[in-house]
Amino acid sequence: MTKTSTHRAVRASAVLVSFGLIAGTAMGQDLLADNGPLSAMPGAHETGGDLIWGVPEGASAGVSSYSTLAYRLAEDFELAAAATIDSVVVFGYQQGAITGPTIDFMGVELWSGRPGDAGSRVVAGDITQNVLASAEHTNTYVAMFGVDFPIDRAVYALTADNLGWSVEAGEYWLSWTLNGSLDGGPYTPYQGDDAEPFAGDAMQRVLGAWRPARNSSDGGVQVSLPFEVYGSTSCAADLDGDGVLTIFDFLSFQNAYQAGDTTADCNGDGALTILDFTCFQTMFAAGCS
Numbered sequence: 486m487t488k489t490s491t492h493r494a495v496r497a498s499a500v501l502v503s504f505g506l507i508a509g510t511a512m513g514q515d516l517l518a519d520n521g522p523l524s525a526m527p528g529a530h531e532t533g534g535d536l537i538w539g540v541p542e543g544a545s546a547g548v549s550s551y552s553t554l555a556y557r558l559a560e561d562f563e564l565a566a567a568a569t570i571d572s573v574v575v576f577g578y579q580q581g582a583i584t585g586p587t588i589d590f591m592g593v594e595l596w597s598g599r600p601g602d603a604g605s606r607v608v609a610g611d612i613t614q615n616v617l618a619s620a621e622h623t624n625t626y627v628a629m630f631g632v633d634f635p636i637d638r639a640v641y642a643l644t645a646d647n648l649g650w651s652v653e654a655g656e657y658w659l660s661w662t663l664n665g666s667l668d669g670g671p672y673t674p675y676q677g678d679d680a681e682p683f684a685g686d687a688m689q690r691v692l693g694a695w696r697p698a699r700n701s702s703d704g705g706v707q708v709s710l711p712f713e714v715y716g717s718t719s720c721a722a723d724l725d726g727d728g729v730l731t732i733f734d735f736l737s738f739q740n741a742y743q744a745g746d747t748t749a750d751c752n753g754d755g756a757l758t759i760l761d762f763t764c765f766q767t768m769f770a771a772g773c774s
């Protein structure tokens with residue numbers, strides 16, 4: 486086989502990963518990106534809820550995206566195929582929000598390129614507009630390191646929907662800003678285990694400038710922030726990414742399948758069978774919307 490077909494097989498693998506994600510749907514939409522989980526200590530809170538610690542000891546419990554001061558946060562994700570993004574979910578808390586959500590503002594926008602880098606630009610959304618559709622308790626609590634059971638930092642899943650962002654395949658950055666009725670934050674918890682944060686590449690806009698989002702004001706670790714992106718893939722069978730459905734997309738699928746690559750698992754059942762050919766044919770027949 487030629488180098489070209491090898492290249493196509495690699496591309497097919499990348500796209501078929503997204504087929505697997507499509508098998509897991511929520512809210513009537515496909516899960517296009519998931520930078521989770523929110524908590525690495527599920528069920529560890531006295532209430533039976535999930536626990537997040539500000540780690541290591543002495544670190545802050547979250548990072549701010551306080552919209553009054555034009556603070557913003559941003560995280561990256563990749564779309565393997567063109568898609569329409571319908572909703573996004575980010576997470577936030579305000580200390581003292583015990584009886585219900587106090588976060589009442591969520592602005593979002595989509596960047597091509599990392600915010601702050603030369604050449605990066607906003608491609609969808611208007612972060613000054615409030616698009617908060619729901620704030621739901623996640624049954625997750627943030628606490629300072631080693632302190633297990635306070636409930637004063639309840640984490641809410643914040644959803645923006647009806648976005649209608651039609652975008653090509655590629656790498657994007659989701660940026661968000663929050664506000665609420667209590668003083669402080671709102672803060673977004675960062676990912677980590679019971680000792681250390683998971684090192685990430687999240688960005689934070691402070692005083693008009695983008696910088697790495699860190700878990701301590703004096704240095705700290707650049708963190709990773711949980712978020713979810715939902716929508717629909719407009720041309721799921723376009724495995725070689727040229728925008729049209731041709732015989733080469735079938736060949737790309739066959740290459741991935743014959744390589745025994747489990748990412749060719751179109752129907753997401755964990756095995757490579759004739760049903761995956763049927764699945765791919767169905768997607769191919771559905772065409773590009």
Ligand SMILES: [Ca+2]
Pocket residue numbers: 560561685686687709
């Ligand atoms: Ca990231």
Ligand SMILES: [Ca+2]
Pocket residue numbers: 722723724725726727728729730731733734
């Ligand atoms: Ca194609």
Ligand SMILES: [Ca+2]
Pocket residue numbers: 750751752753754755756757758760761
């Ligand atoms: Ca399968």
